[in-house]
Amino acid sequence: MSPSAFSEQRLPPWRRAVLKVGSSLLAANGGGLSTDHAQAIAGFVNACHAAGRQVVVVSSGAVAAGRAIMREQPHDGAEMAERQALAALGQARLIGFWQGLLDRQVAQVLLTHDDLRNRRRYLNARATLSALLRHRAVPVVNENDTVSVDELKLGDNDNLAAIVAALVDADVLFIATDIDGLYDADPRRNPDAQPVEVVSQMTPALMAAAGGSGSAVGTGGMRTKLEAAQRASAAGVSTVLFNGTRADVLADLARDALRGTRIHALRSRVAVRKHWLQNAPAEPGGIVIDEGAANALVEKGASLLPGGVITAEGDFRRGDMVEVLLRGEDGSERVARGVSQYSAADIRRIARRHSREIESVLGYSYGGTVIHRDDLMLV
Structure with a gap:
């Protein structure tokens, strides 16, 4: 194995x-999945x-795995449905492949x-991935190639990885x-x-x-990797x-030494x-809170809980940016703004309730906070 042209540099924590x-x-070669390189990659993750x-692993390879299963291989220029069928066949094998490593x-x-x-849907995906990591699982993310025509054709898992990051x-x-x-130029040429x-x-x-x-297998080149990095x-x-x-x-990367x-x-x-929390446009209306909740947000950096909510105004939906308002004798004062975990209609139903009552009131729960502190900014 020839030495790398890159010198060693330390990664920050x-x-x-x-x-x-x-x-x-x-x-x-010829279809299917190989552990030739995956073994060392998995060793890095395990370390x-x-x-x-x-x-979080973002992994291509479902189509390659499907080629080892489908007896009749699609010809060059085959219909997209044929390649999507390969992805559907290979996805389960791809997950089993990673589970074995x-x-x-x-x-x-x-x-x-x-x-x-x-x-x-972004919030739902974020909540799911956070829960998986909290339970010490390894999320293996892939594009839903069976239904996403453009993504399968473009092979854009590099950008998907940046979005997931x-x-x-x-x-x-x-x-x-x-x-x-x-x-600074193509080293192959x-x-x-x-x-x-x-x-x-x-x-x-x-x-x-x-x-x-x-590669004849992968469809993303260095340019897509730089776009993802950007x-x-x-x-x-x-x-x-x-x-x-x-x-x-x-092995070196596992000890934070990059070449x-x-x-x-x-x-x-x-x-x-x-910057995003400060500048994203808010929906009309807002969440009206009591003084105790306002103090908790300002002085303790707490999340907004339903018990401190008086009502919700407007007709915003889950995932919308909303203003958090303290109602006083002289009108409403903005206290914070953030991404609501519940719609205005849902908040009106769970206002003044304990977090543990949310599921019994609504029939479902997106968590015990109306706005999590990570999605909230004081104004």
Whole structure:
């Protein structure tokens, strides 16, 4: 194994990460899945678990797995339905593949970009992933290729991984590639290409240097990885590109020694979150609270609980940005703003109730808070 052209650099401390693994690292020749590279990748994830860290895996490979099952292989240019059938056949095998390699229970999570663009579905996905991590499971996320035509055609799991990194408040996005990292030119075609070890800001020159796909199996190239890094950076998440075919690189990465490319985030996650909470437009109406709840929000940094809510005004829905109002003799005073976990109609029903009564009143529960403190900003 030839030495990496990249020198070793230390990664800053991190607690939660998203790891994206593409088809080129998992697919066997002729179809199916191979442990040739996956064994070392899983070893990295298991080492992270042993260190008390959390990892969400975004994994391609369902179509490759399906090829080993379907007797009659789709021809080149086959209808999308044929490729979607491969994805449907292979998805269960892909999850079983990861379960056999990882040291914790694996959970399948299938998403599309539409799921994450819709605010209510976004909140549901976030709550599910948070619960899985809390229960020490390993979410293995993939695009719902069986129904998402554009995503399957574009092979855009790199960008999906960046969205998931923002969704779960990850500290870092790891993208496993089949080359050592980012170069200033395509190293497969230009022997004088120089490694780019640190990227402080994405530039047009870097994007232009990114080539196409390096594999007949994977459909995403270095450019999609840089686009994903750019998206993650805007969300306050740094990105690491490394060679997932090298067991030594993965072993070093488990001890926070990177031989690859690190792409800095533009701003901290806290700053990005604060900016969004401050500037996102609020729905008409709001949540009216009592003085005790206002004091808890301002002085203790607490979440908003239903017991401190007087009523809800307007007709907003779960996932909407709303104002939190303290009603006084001279009118209403804005105390905070945040993302409501319940609709206005639901809040009017659970106002003044204890959190444990929510399910008995509504018949369901999205948790014991009306607005969680992570989704709330004082004004």
